[in-house]
Amino acid sequence: MRMCVLGGDGYCGWATALYLSRRGHEVAIIDNYLRRQWDFELGTQTLTPILPLNDRLRIWQEITGLSIELMVGDVTDYSFVSTAFADFQPDAVIHFAEQRAAPYSMIDQKHAVFTQVNNVVGTLNVLFAMREFCPECHLVKLGTMGEYGTPNIDIEEGYIRVEHNGRSDVLPYPKQPGSFYHLSKVHDSHNIMFACKIWELRATDLNQGVVYGTVTDETALDEGLINRFDYDDVFGTVLNRFCIQAACGHPLTVYGEGGQTRGFLDIRDTVRCIELACLNPANAGECRVFNQFTEQFSVLELAQMVQEASRKMGMEVEIDHLPSPRVEAQHHYYNAKHSKLIDLGLRPHYLGESLLDSLLNITVKYQDRVDISQFLPQVNWKSPRNRRTRLATVPAATASS
């Protein structure tokens, strides 16, 4: 199949592009390098030393003989997206090209507005360009489990049958997102459902859980193919951050009591889920929703698992409870369905000791690149303007939240 990976220089996008390429698909990456720009803005960097995308792609070709096309541009530029789709004629568009960090969207008005405009306009452009230039193409869009929030009922996959006053209907699952970023994904979901309805486009909205891990079979082929490993308070996801904190002997920073429960998955399952969705496309006019995660954990459970795995490697780490910078329930019901990708053939990698060992080994390997000032949360949900003092490389201890 011809697959266009939007945001293919990012964490999930890079792993996905390589996986699909090795699986024999014709892959093109679209990226505008904004993820690298945010590292400059925030004064952060990935733990792992990633190469420029051109170098990565050259190495990929040298090692595998496979080539991945690169189109550099911004999906918020409609003429660019139009030309790209008209030229490449994708069978599937895999859309990772969004600002994906909740804390980034909560910094201040500018960052909230940027996140929503960037994400909503990019997705609208993708939908219009599909309609005009490749109407049979299948959109595989990355959403997030965070769109649902934490309702007191089971979370279904996108839709729910509601019985009310003696009548019944299947309706979009009610959403209660917890940041301006998560809201942008809810806006996208509504826009996609509508476009499928009026234009008979086909789409799969993948509500992904929190991704962990760095190594995939493809990135392991050469150090030049290594993927990002983000551990800062803005773009870092929680399990990655815990592993790196453990490797540095820093306490694991749990927000609040750590009862926040979420869905998680291994990045090796992310890439497989994407291919499964592409190989089994939605029907014309259909907007499917799959919940893309494999296990549920509370944040405290994760911390305890990392603590235990570290102990076996001879590292003693503490667990610190910091005041949560977010506005979220710290104890809540959470039971989210996630059977549709399993039905399509996903065989999950579960988070176990061996995986934690390998994650911890990576953090130990690159620990001389760690900037511990990146650990502490500086973006507070309750403030309309967060000062970003670390942006000027002030030590974290003096930074305000």
Place this chain on the structure above:
Amino acid sequence: MRMCVLGGDGYCGWATALYLSRRGHEVAIIDNYLRRQWDFELGTQTLTPILPLNDRLRIWQEITGLSIELMVGDVTDYSFVSTAFADFQPDAVIHFAEQRAAPYSMIDQKHAVFTQVNNVVGTLNVLFAMREFCPECHLVKLGTMGEYGTPNIDIEEGYIRVEHNGRSDVLPYPKQPGSFYHLSKVHDSHNIMFACKIWELRATDLNQGVVYGTVTDETALDEGLINRFDYDDVFGTVLNRFCIQAACGHPLTVYGEGGQTRGFLDIRDTVRCIELACLNPANAGECRVFNQFTEQFSVLELAQMVQEASRKMGMEVEIDHLPSPRVEAQHHYYNAKHSKLIDLGLRPHYLGESLLDSLLNITVKYQDRVDISQFLPQVNWKSPRNRRTRLATVPAATASS
């Protein structure tokens, strides 16, 4: 109370500003005259000859001795909104300042993106500016009944109790909006709910039905205060268009079979609803939703009522069924609750013969200003690019949809 009316030069905004001013409130209008600009863009004009806003406000002061403050600017400009709120210190912000026409949002990619960015960014800015400069202020936001779509169950006011797998929760009512405009209002609703939750703002989201009528007690005081009367296929609402078609002896243009059922209200009820919401503000942290309409009609029922009222005035009009340019169910269940504003004291003006007489009289009075090329729908939901040939003042009969 100190009340800031965003979009106070528009149809609902102007009537509301005058009503609140005469009721003794301190009123400021914020407007950027974009509504007048859209008339230039579309080659349309209001049936009624409206004056420039400065002249309207001067006449208002001369007749009533009451002054309304004017701040000219765009709510998508955060520094402007910030300064306006910081200076005026409103008790209530009444937010009409959005692109409000579904067909306008469906013209093409540019108009869809403009509508969503304009509306979403404006509302985000209002929320951030309230949080920073008047956190006790009450946001009264105009949403639309079109956010709900036409589910096969009763439509509640914003929230619904869902029983599922033996558990229960009260959740935001699932939304199925039918245009990129209606989607923008859904995006706003989610953003407002979240801002109330994290910042303890207070908001009332008024999901308004289709408004009809032009004359209010205040605009009737002088012809220089006359309100807009839009009847074109983009900004005109259906009952206004039927009345003007009847006055011109043009067939009433019903889209499809006309079974589309919606909530309607008189503009004299709109202004009263706004004041009722302001006088009974939401609590801190509360995002209330009221469904703001008074009666349900199908489009065909409205056409038949106008036909009957016309006959009594000696005018015979036909009903034409045009292919619907929209993607919408033409027969559907529709039962939307609307008791909360009644509970606060609203006494509705119902659509009856006398009102139809007065609407028809206005259209007869100004019939020499009618441009019949504005009647026919030119924006088709299924097309990603609608040519807007009328924009070059080509007669409607040759225009493409």
